[in-house]
Amino acid sequence: MLLRRIAWLIAMLFCLQASARDNPGLADRLPHPLPVLDVGYYEFPPYTYTAPDGSTRGSGAEMVRRILLKAGYRARFRSLPSARLYLGLQDGSVQLWAGAPGKPELVGSTLECERTLGHADLNLYRLPSHDAPQLPQGLAGSRIILISGYSYWKPITDLLDDPHLKLELHRTSTHVAALQMLDRQRGDYLIDYQAPVEQARRELGMAPLAFDRLYSVPTKLIVSRRAPHAEALRAQLDRAYDELKAAGYEMELP
Secondary structure (H helix, E strand, C coil), X not given: CHHHXXXXXXXXXXXXXXXXXXXXXXXXXXXCCCCEEEEEEXXXXXXXXXXXXXXXXXXXXXXXXXXXXXXXXXXXXXXXXXXHHHHHHHHCCCCEEEECCCCHHHCCCEEEEEEEEEEEEEEEEECCCCCCCCCCHHHCCCEEEEECCCCCCHHHHHHHHCCCCCCEEEEECCHHHHHHHHHCCCCCEEEEEHHHHHHHHHHHCCCXXXXXXXXXXXXXXXXXXXXXXXXXXXXXXXXXXXXXXXXXXXXXXX
16 A cells, blocks of 8 residues: 555656646746746737736747746746847846847847747738838838837838938837727838737728738847856757657747
8 A cells, every 4th residue: 555655646746747847837836946037028919928917928938938848947027128128138137038130239148049939020011002112212201100119120220210211200009009000090101010910900800901021030049148058058948949849849930
């Protein structure tokens, strides 16, 4: 009887440890909880966003959690505007970000993982009744709607800052508000990423918009050089990605 009870306890411990790898809450309650990595993000539904209950949700957040658990860590998510997120990666208060590689402001302060999690398309949206502009001259004098807290690659920031185009920039805090501004013709064009625009458009029940693709950027895990053992961490994360993919997990964001 005693041997049977010991065998049962051992089996239960193995089950708990296996479940903990996929359940951050349970991992926290084990005798030796997994080390924490501070993961920064900005609101990018449906991939990574803050739910009404304050938790971090989305397919991107779940992928990051899965990779970290496989590598032996748990994620502590922090929603930040892009400027504070980049500052956090520079000073180490943010140790990891799933975002676009090649940001000039992060060169020298971060390490980029090799594996690609997905791609994000940045588009120039317009009402279907409006003709496509010839870029960049066709935008001259236009009212451009932007999302506050987002950053764009240099060709776009150069376009927005071009004094010869005399652009009128209007910023709003949400994708839903941006689409409403465009629909009410309070702006001529919207520059925004495709995934959150499509989700916001469905929420509003709007018809599809016309758009021109400006660029498509990969999404990778980006490690702060000030994270503990940053080089080893980067290698661990790439290895965890490969092991999960080999095990049959879908490791490409839609």
